[in-house]
Amino acid sequence: MPNRSSQTQTSHFPRLRDLPPAERGLAIRYSALPTLRDLRQHVLETLCRWDRLDPEQTPLRHGLIVRSGKPCGLFFQVQGPRLLKAYAIWAGEENRVLFYDSTGQRFAETRLSEAPDWRELHARAA
Numbered sequence: 001m002p003n004r005s006s007q008t009q010t011s012h013f014p015r016l017r018d019l020p021p022a023e024r025g026l027a028i029r030y031s032a033l034p035t036l037r038d039l040r041q042h043v044l045e046t047l048c049r050w051d052r053l054d055p056e057q058t059p060l061r062h063g064l065i066v067r068s069g070k071p072c073g074l075f076f077q078v079q080g081p082r083l084l085k086a087y088a089i090w091a092g093e094e095n096r097v098l099f100y101d102s103t104g105q106r107f108a109e110t111r112l113s114e115a116p117d118w119r120e121l122h123a124r125a126a
Contacts, residue, residue: 026106032114039090039097039116040076046099047078047086050107065089090115 033039040060048055058078065073076088087100095115099108 027108029108029110030113031110033110033112034114034116036116039074042110043076043088043090043097043099044078046108046110047076047088050099050101051078051080051084051086053078053080053084092116 031042033042040062044055044058044060047053047060048058058080060076060078062074062076064071065075071092073092074090076090078086080086084102086102088097089100090097092115095112097110097112098106099110101107
């Protein structure tokens, strides 16, 4: 009977997504996303592309991040099959969106040249 381990071939080169962000070169993108709708769409597409999910069938949940009683950003989450969850955080003060896979590893960042208006966030929180 053949040894099962000899039948499994492994590559000496790990897949790009299996490397830590520092070793794989964190993907940094620049975008103008002036509305919350644009921001949500960008987040949904980026998270779904990373985990090969269909954006048309993947719900995007989001919640307000509050610091010292004032809104400072948004938390986004998509859920896929097999309890897969991926996240993104819009750090409003820094005008950037950070993307994390289901293991908690950051895989991308979007720096915003235009971002949603903070007054809109304050109004939604009130």
